[in-house]
Structures are given as structure tokens and as C-alpha cells.
Amino acid sequence: MVQSALLCALAWLIVNGIDRLLAWQTCTRPIVTAMVTGLLLGDITTGIIMGASLEAIFMGISAIGGSVPADACASAIIAVASTVLAGTDIETGLALAVPIGTVMATVNELYKPVLASFAPYWEKVAGSGNVKSFKIQLTAFALLIDRLPQAIIIFLAVAFGIEGLQAVLASLPAFVLRGMSAASSMMTGVGFAILTAMIWDPQIGVFFFAGFVLAKYLGLPTLAIAILAFTVAITYFFIQKQILDSKAKAVETKNDEEDFF
Numbered sequence: 001m002v003q004s005a006l007l008c009a010l011a012w013l014i015v016n017g018i019d020r021l022l023a024w025q026t027c028t029r030p031i032v033t034a035m036v037t038g039l040l041l042g043d044i045t046t047g048i049i050m051g052a053s054l055e056a057i058f059m060g061i062s063a064i065g066g067s068v069p070a071d072a073c074a075s076a077i078i079a080v081a082s083t084v085l086a087g088t089d090i091e092t093g094l095a096l097a098v099p100i101g102t103v104m105a106t107v108n109e110l111y112k113p114v115l116a117s118f119a120p121y122w123e124k125v126a127g128s129g130n131v132k133s134f135k136i137q138l139t140a141f142a143l144l145i146d147r148l149p150q151a152i153i154i155f156l157a158v159a160f161g162i163e164g165l166q167a168v169l170a171s172l173p174a175f176v177l178r179g180m181s182a183a184s185s186m187m188t189g190v191g192f193a194i195l196t197a198m199i200w201d202p203q204i205g206v207f208f209f210a211g212f213v214l215a216k217y218l219g220l221p222t223l224a225i226a227i228l229a230f231t232v233a234i235t236y237f238f239i240q241k242q243i244l245d246s247k248a249k250a251v252e253t254k255n256d257e258e259d260f261f
Helices: 002-021 030-041 044-058 072-086 090-116 119-127 131-145 148-171 174-199 206-216 222-260
Strands: none
Touching: 002 030, 002 072, 002 131, 002 148, 030 044, 030 072, 044 072, 044 090, 072 090, 072 148, 090 148, 119 131, 206 222
């Protein structure tokens, strides 16, 4: 378990380090983080499946104003670890993701004052004019210090918590596990509902119902629907572009005529 815990902490540092050094590359999203965790733990298939499901759950959750959303990255790592190492089913792992993410988000907020306390030091280093030293220190800080408390918590949770979680799940009655499975399925639907509420537009809302019909009644696979949606989106884009270009030309012609007279 200690070795697996080190690998999970390494997954956390890798995805967060890449995002810190190369700007936001979305490596901390569950669809990437879960795959990396599954790869390091030797079960990339479970990582990919859980990553897709977790991404659907957390896709519509974002920090707005002072709100603190669940930490999707940490929850993906611990959820995949609990599924792979404890031998639980994927649905149970998904059900554990949201409460884990909420706890880790609180840790993130508590650590922010510590990070803010480094501001005078960074101002001093930047003011010294030593660009090379500044870059080296900033890189090391981004990789090792910026997310260190979360890495420690992930390590401890996996190293000393998975076996306890396995024992607890084994003692639960069957109806509780069925309830957790049903809850995880509903969470995916809730995630899509939140995302849909954010981007809903009456002009394109019809495509949502078209996709539902294609999947539910015609039985088309997700890839086929995605290809059809991409084709429709490209066509819609070029039609809108032509309309805007035509309007712009009409306005330009009208202005030229007014200038002539």
C-alpha cells in the first residue's frame, strides 16, 4: 500500500506540476488524472472508464466568486485508487468521489494563506534581477511546494485508508451498496444537467433532444453521435459566418452609397 500511495502522490504532483509550469493544460481534470493514476497503478482501463464518468460529474462544477467547488483532481486519484486497490466496483468508487473532493477543496483553501505568505520573498527574488535563479526556484516551488499538503493527504489516505475502506465496504449490507451504485449513476446525470444549465441556448437546445433520440431510440454509439454533432456544428458555424459576412457587406455597400450621394 505504501508503494501504491507513493504512486498516487506522484500522479498528483505530475498533473499539477504540468499545469503550473505550462499554464492550464487541463491535466488536472478527472479524464486525465484518473487515466494517469490507473496507468501508475497498473489498471489503465479502470482509470479511463472512471475518468470519463468523473469528468461527466465534475464538468459543470467551477469556482464562481467565493464559492469553493469540489477538488476534482484529488477525488479522481483517491476514487481510482480505492477501486483498483480495494477491489470495489466502479460505481462505489464514483459515489465516494464527491465527498472526497469536498474535503480536499477545503484543504486547498486552508493552504492558500501559506502560499500568500511567500509573496514578499518572491518580490525580493524578482527585484534582484536574477532571472535564472527566479525561474529555477519558481519551477521547484511549483513542482514540490505548491501542492505538497494535498500530496501528503493523498499518500496517507491511500497508504492507511484503503484497507480500512475495504473492511467497511465488506461489512455493508447489499442494499447499501446498491444504493451507492444508483447514486453514482444519478451523479453523472446531475453533472450533465449542471453543464447543460450553464450553456443552454434555445437556438441550439434542439440538438440536445436530437442527440437523445439518436442514442436512446436509434441505438447509435457515442462516437457516431459525436461525429454527427461535429459535422452539424461545423456546418452551423460556416452558415452563421456567411450570414454575418453578408450583413457586413450590405452595411458596407450602404455606407458607400451614402458617401457617394
